[in-house]
Amino acid sequence: MWFYIICAGAASASIVLVAMVGIWAIREVVRQFKGVALRAEQLSCQSEELVGELRRLLSAAEDAAATAAEQGRQLQGFIHSASQLGEACSGFAGAMQQLSDSVTRSADRRVRQAANKYGPQLDEALNWAEAAMTAWQWWKKKCSQAPPASESRERGGGHDKYEGSDGG
Numbered sequence: 001m002w003f004y005i006i007c008a009g010a011a012s013a014s015i016v017l018v019a020m021v022g023i024w025a026i027r028e029v030v031r032q033f034k035g036v037a038l039r040a041e042q043l044s045c046q047s048e049e050l051v052g053e054l055r056r057l058l059s060a061a062e063d064a065a066a067t068a069a070e071q072g073r074q075l076q077g078f079i080h081s082a083s084q085l086g087e088a089c090s091g092f093a094g095a096m097q098q099l100s101d102s103v104t105r106s107a108d109r110r111v112r113q114a115a116n117k118y119g120p121q122l123d124e125a126l127n128w129a130e131a132a133m134t135a136w137q138w139w140k141k142k143c144s145q146a147p148p149a150s151e152s153r154e155r156g157g158g159h160d161k162y163e164g165s166d167g168g
Contacts, residue, residue: 018132025125050099061088
């Protein structure tokens with residue numbers, strides 16, 4: 001009887017330990033994600049600056065288009081305006097490429113840092129959880145295989161502590 005109580009206590013303690021380790025690992029991951037969120041906010045500020053630059057470039061492109069319309073009668077003026085429009089579009093494309101590259105590099109770096117930093121801890125937590133699950137299943141199997149104490153006495157398998165070895 002005490003064996004089952006001890007097994008139940010050990011299984012419960014291991015489950016509680018695994019739960020505590022899991023909670024700790026999850027808290028660390030949440031803390032890391034908060035850092036990623038802060039970096040995302042910084043990227044948002046940088047993106048706003050790039051958007052401002054893009055607006056200026058779009059304004060320049062609109063100005064170039066307006067100039068092209070005004071100088072449409074003269075071929076030389078038209079070629080000049082088309083050149084300005086092409087430069088503005090090229091600048092816009094370059095700014096968009098810079099924004100895309102910056103966001104991609106930053107996100108990739110953060111994900112790799114989080115994976116490198118917390119990967120071993122998550123692996124260890126999963127190993128503990130697997131060990132606790134194995135212990136729990138073993139304990140349940142042992143409990144289901146053992147007959148209750150009253151059944152054992154009814155079948156004649158139990159011994160009365162006052163009974164002698166000669167059966168009388």
